[in-house]
Amino acid sequence: MSETLIVFDTTLRDGEQSPGASMTRDEKVRIAKALERMRVNVIEAGFPIASPGDFEAVQAVAGHVKDSTVCGLARALDKDIDRAADALKEAASARIHTFIATSPIHMEKKLRMTPDQVVAQAVRAVKRARQYTDDVEFSPEDAGRSDIDFLCRVIEAVIDAGAGTVNIPDTVGYSLPERFGAIVGKLMEKVPNSDKAVFSVHCHNDLGLAVANSLSAVLNGARQVECTVNGLGERAGNAALEEIAMAVRTRQDAFPVDVALDTTQIVHCSRLVSNITGFPVQPNKAIVGANAFAHESGIHQDGVLKSRETYEIMRAEDVGWSANRMVLGKHSGRNAFRARLSELDVVFSSEEELNAAFARFKDLADKKHEIYDEDLQALVTETNLRSQHERFKLMSMKVCSETGETPTAALTLSMDGQETSATCPGSGPVDAAFRAIESIVKSGCDLQLYSVNNITSGTDAQGEVTVRLEKGGRIVNGQGADTDIVIASAKAYIHGLNKMLASTSRTHPQV
Numbered sequence: 247m248s249e250t251l252i253v254f255d256t257t258l259r260d261g262e263q264s265p266g267a268s269m270t271r272d273e274k275v276r277i278a279k280a281l282e283r284m285r286v287n288v289i290e291a292g293f294p295i296a297s298p299g300d301f302e303a304v305q306a307v308a309g310h311v312k313d314s315t316v317c318g319l320a321r322a323l324d325k326d327i328d329r330a331a332d333a334l335k336e337a338a339s340a341r342i343h344t345f346i347a348t349s350p351i352h353m354e355k356k357l358r359m360t361p362d363q364v365v366a367q368a369v370r371a372v373k374r375a376r377q378y379t380d381d382v383e384f385s386p387e388d389a390g391r392s393d394i395d396f397l398c399r400v401i402e403a404v405i406d407a408g409a410g411t412v413n414i415p416d417t418v419g420y421s422l423p424e425r426f427g428a429i430v431g432k433l434m435e436k437v438p439n440s441d442k443a444v445f446s447v448h449c450h451n452d453l454g455l456a457v458a459n460s461l462s463a464v465l466n467g468a469r470q471v472e473c474t475v476n477g478l479g480e481r482a483g484n485a486a487l488e489e490i491a492m493a494v495r496t497r498q499d500a501f502p503v504d505v506a507l508d509t510t511q512i513v514h515c516s517r518l519v520s521n522i523t524g525f526p527v528q529p530n531k532a533i534v535g536a537n538a539f540a541h542e543s544g545i546h547q548d549g550v551l552k553s554r555e556t557y558e559i560m561r562a563e564d565v566g567w568s569a570n571r572m573v574l575g576k577h578s579g580r581n582a583f584r585a586r587l588s589e590l591d592v593v594f595s596s597e598e599e600l601n602a603a604f605a606r607f608k609d610l611a612d613k614k615h616e617i618y619d620e621d622l623q624a625l626v627t628e629t630n631l632r633s634q635h636e637r638f639k640l641m642s643m644k645v646c647s648e649t650g651e652t653p654t655a656a657l658t659l660s661m662d663g664q665e666t667s668a669t670c671p672g673s674g675p676v677d678a679a680f681r682a683i684e685s686i687v688k689s690g691c692d693l694q695l696y697s698v699n700n701i702t703s704g705t706d707a708q709g710e711v712t713v714r715l716e717k718g719g720r721i722v723n724g725q726g727a728d729t730d731i732v733i734a735s736a737k738a739y740i741h742g743l744n745k746m747l748a749s750t751s752r753t754h755p756q757v
């Protein structure tokens with residue numbers, strides 16, 4: 247039996263720092279429950295001092311998750327640590343993760359502190375966190391650009407102060423695999439009390455090397471990897487959980503460790519995160535992309551038919567790809583609907599919420615005969631989205647699209663309960679619909695991204711549309727799903743506008 251590689255998921259914290267990926271408390275709980283079901287060891291649920299919303303989300307995740315450790319992030323400051331501890335009170339197993347920067351550039355320019363002051367503050371923070379829990383993690387932020395002797399000094403001091411996990415972040419994604427692995431190995435060798443802590447890594451993907459750097463560190467002794475579902479995260483993202491997990495699992499000949507994950511939950515988690523955050527998964531993304539197991543070339547297809555190992559190194563079903571399974575249909579009742587959703591960890595907080603979702607389900611079942619889990623997930627996200635902050639509502643829409651004619655969209659929106667109609671031409675039906683919405687709302691938002699994905703296969707599948715809107719530096723993602731992709735597009739745009747108006751500003755101190 248090989249040793250376990252601890253999987254520390256930070257989708258809900260670092261992942262949420264992607265522009266536009268913010269999640270509500272209930273969405274975070276849904277993702278956390280899916281991660282728990284996948285048997286992720288540690289779930290970093292947020293940064294409690296950052297905002298009241300972050301605090302409540304960490305508190306809610308701590309209250310719902312029982313089998314994974316729940317972690318809260320805190321700068322090396324008393325107030326941050328106290329707030330994190332408060333948010334984690336209900337957790338069955340709680341970890342406080344505290345950090346302070348150790349690179350010359352961060353210490354001089356950002357913190358304006360001397361190295362001695364940084365060591366003292368790190369030690370103080372770890373000791374304070376230990377007053378609340380035995381499970382304390384420390385990160386020297388920007389370790390990838392820190393002086394190795396100084397890192398040794400800080401790490402020795404925080405282990406002495408009680409840190410059980412020492413995480414080495416490549417905060418700006420600057421490291422190269424061989425060197426990064428060697429740094430981790432050297433730290434473990436040079437720090438005299440390194441055997442008293444688990445060494446962890448946290449790699450960003452600015453050079454596309456986050457997974458390679460993490461795996462190199464594992465080969466050099468790291469026993470925890472910090473990662474996110476779909477590689478979501480600040481800028482170019484974090485190391486992708488699914489890639490780390492499957493690399494380690496598939497190459498047991500090379501790794502002295504294995505993950506304890508139920509990998510068959512990977513695709514479900516990937517879809518859930520994509521669906522909730524509005525960050526689509528590129529089709530050629532390893533493990534979770536729609537084409538990850540699709541063989542196009544005749545030679546490959548022939549080989550796979552004769553013996554799948556000719557061209558497949560993993561089994562699609564081992565990561566949760568299975569033929570779409572019809573779960574519900576037009577004649578399914580409310581109880582079957584509720585039961586299937588509860589199997590997907592979706593629990594309605596009121597009968598009204600259940601009724602609203604069930605009504606949407608019936609509408610969908612009229613248009614689409616077979617309803618899959620993916621449809622249900624999208625439907626629940628939609629119902630949640632609509633019930634949260636709906637200042638604008640699409641009441642009706644008609645689009646005309648004809649060869650040789652300019653497409654037009656005529657629609658009616660309800661704005662704070664008052665209905666207004668507009669008709670606009672556009673270069674295509676979606677463009678016309680967006681113009682008509684803008685002519686009513688006059689938001690001045692800039693459309694930065696528009697993408698359509700089919701939720702399941704077939705031409706009767708629901709299209710899931712994501713839009714990214716920007717205004718004055720603020721970015722939101724809007725989503726909409728419908729069997730008609732022009733309607734899905736209008737819903738996504740309106741959802742984005744509602745979010746833009748409703749969202750309160752969050753603060754992300756110094757991360």
Ligand code: KIV
Binds near residue numbers: 413
């Ligand atoms: O990238 C980083 O350095 C972080 C730390 C807070 C671990 O996210």
Ligand code: ZN
Binds near residue numbers: 260415417448450480
């Ligand atoms: Zn990070």
